[in-house]
Amino acid sequence: MMRNDNVKNFLIQHRSRVNPEDYGFSRRHRRVEGLRREEVAQLAAVSVSWYTWLEQGRDIRISPAALRRIGKVLQLSTTEQAYLDTLIFGHKSGPAQQSEVPEEAMAMVDALSPHPAFIRRANMDILYWNDAARQHIYDWSLIPESDRNSLKLLFINAGYKQKIYDWEQAARHSIAAFRAYYAASQHAEAFEKVVSDLSARSELFREMWHAQDVNKVGAGNKALIDSEGKINHYTYTSLEIESAPGIFVIFYLARQR
Template sequence: MNHQTRLQALSAFLKAQRAKILPDSVGFTSGNRRRTPGLRREEVAQLAGVSPTWYTWLEQGRDIRVSTSVLDCIATALQLTIDERKYLYALAQESGSGATLLKEQLPEISPSLKRILHELRFCPTIITDRRYYIVGWNEAASHVFLDFEQIPSEQRNMIRLLFTRKELQRLAVNWEHFTKGFLAIFRAYYGQYVEDEWYERFLDEMKAVHPDFNILWQQSDVQSAPEVLIEFRHSKAGKMLFHLTSLQVQGSTDLRCSIYTPVPDSSTEYKLKQLIERK
């Protein structure tokens, strides 16, 4: 993302976070004269202990110097989570790694990771890189989601597939909620790798082709590892319940392992076994 785009992303993020905070919750009166939801800029400045003018410049995306200590105060005033703080610091200080990853250089998964995929036989598991390209999956994932082997590697991007494949749109009972979880992780990567212009090109493409994407992108949070309960309505197996656990794979490549564990005391694992044995 170039310098100006980074500042615009910072501006949008600060505005969105400010709008989430109820004035009453931090000691300000709501009143009837507020034109927008959430806090006013001068109220955020007061909570953070900075001048209203300086905070206004920061939220407007002006090119100003920002210290970590001041960002800490703003993050506290906006009640940011750990992941949201990292995102704020990356955008405000251009502190992303800036590492380059070419599309044709998708990372290879190690033999040990392949073994883990195989052993998680009845837990659909997908491994993605930091651009959300799918670089590994197990048989269970092919039965529950898609047969990824039939999709060319350059099109095997999970974010894009969520908006282009009807099978995935029909799978999740609450598709918007399901998709927002992926976008929350994608936004965390977006902040971490602020110098990688691929992200901006990808976002521009998705916004132009898929109007729903822009709406959900604006609503998405920042979260690096959500753990959620997901309900699927599989075309063959019917109702399936999974706990999603997202793990970061340590090593030279920035990989994520997303494991969908069948909910205990549900029929999900039995149904999954039936799907696999039917092949």
Template sequence: MVVVAPPDTTGEERYVPAAGATKSERRNELREFLMSRRARVSPEEAGLPVGGGRRRTPGLRREEVAVLAGVGASWYQWLEQGREISVSPQVLDAVARVLRLSNAERRHLYVLAGLNPPAPEVAPEKRDMCDGLRRLIDTWMPYPAHIMDRYYNYVMHNEAAAVVLGMRADVRQNCLVDFFTDPMYRSRSRSWERNARTVVAQFRAACAASPDDEGFREVLAEVTAVSAEFAALWAEQDIEDQGQVRKELNHPVAGLLVVESTVLKVPARPDLYIVLHTPLEEANTAEKLEWLASPEGRRGTMYPVAG
């Protein structure tokens, strides 16, 4: 069984394996997928000489894919036929290169071939998404929202995040480091002790997903050196996926605010997290956040207030 997914950004339908698809169904889809991708690549695009007689079908021939990928013609034919053969990541990457597969298509090829897919990557054409993400978090006003990278460094935040969470230029601008070292945030957070364990456990999950990433090691070394509380929690070995966290904050002007933070991922930008804060019904939080974003509220927060 083949499931048709919603169209992608190019308007084309994407085919994904159905939940619980059998090995036979996956092989059939592998054959269809490779044939369709092969038909998209012209000999000229693959660097082959122009000419060579009339072609019965568009795109590359199987033999040409095999030569360009550095594999045997029979082996590639068996792969496209969905036969029970041994495949390796190196060979699949060679085929993906010849067929000019996108990052998403390359991961799809791995799944269809029965291998664990590689980690998501940022496609070059998706690196300019930050303007759209800026519009997203600005539209979330008057509620706090920010975007951080995989190492928890701030990428951007909206005005409410600055007013409510204290995000500003004179701190480290790393969500993990600032959680444990920023006196302003700590003085405002009534749920700091309860949330600290969750923050550390979620960072461990992020580190575990990229064990050889030097960036995580650098942040871990930095926060361990400056916070004994973090070091003690890290030693407890707790691990937890990103999700929702309840935050209780004592704002110096608006008073008690109760929000729920939700961490979202953008598949096209796996290097970024979107963190949206939603007001809960307690303490009239929504009304207070709207007031803080109003002209009167802005005047009330123009000058630094202790805490």
């Protein structure tokens, strides 16, 4: 059921974002924003009924070429197309998910002090952190292991939420990155478990998840509010551990404003 709903919501959301005038259609006399189903079907050279069934998440025969044509009409990015491919065709088989963090990775994170650093899975489960991360980001040891997840904390932990400057932008960014990692992962169940838990516990998450944004970012900027109310700015970098696919070291570097 989750797969069918994800396909439906993703296609509807992205269809609504396309300007009909980009394809020579008038924007007048439309009950909804964006392209109509029949317009997507026409532009992608598929039948209207077939596209309707696809958008409804039905089990129909789908070729990669047809899905790419639809993605082109909907103006999907490479990451968004990969996410749609994953929803339709599933994840490729791969090695079992790494259950333990390599000792060398933990030693590296410890050696990065006084800079905050931590280790997490692609689904944003937090696995290990150094003392600087505990002091400047969050002390994950204070919460149940099942909630040690960056995305969960943004929505269900008031203390963590208060530390995030421009929380809404950070939350939307995290959801978009989560979707991108989900598309690339070979272990969908780890992501779906997070989504199911958050959907049951946070109405705001359900609303933001429905936006269907996808964006893969391996580096960027972060602003955190300390206990004295001061805003501290960092750049961060995410590095995947080659010997443990799906596990990442996240490194924060303070920057001057």
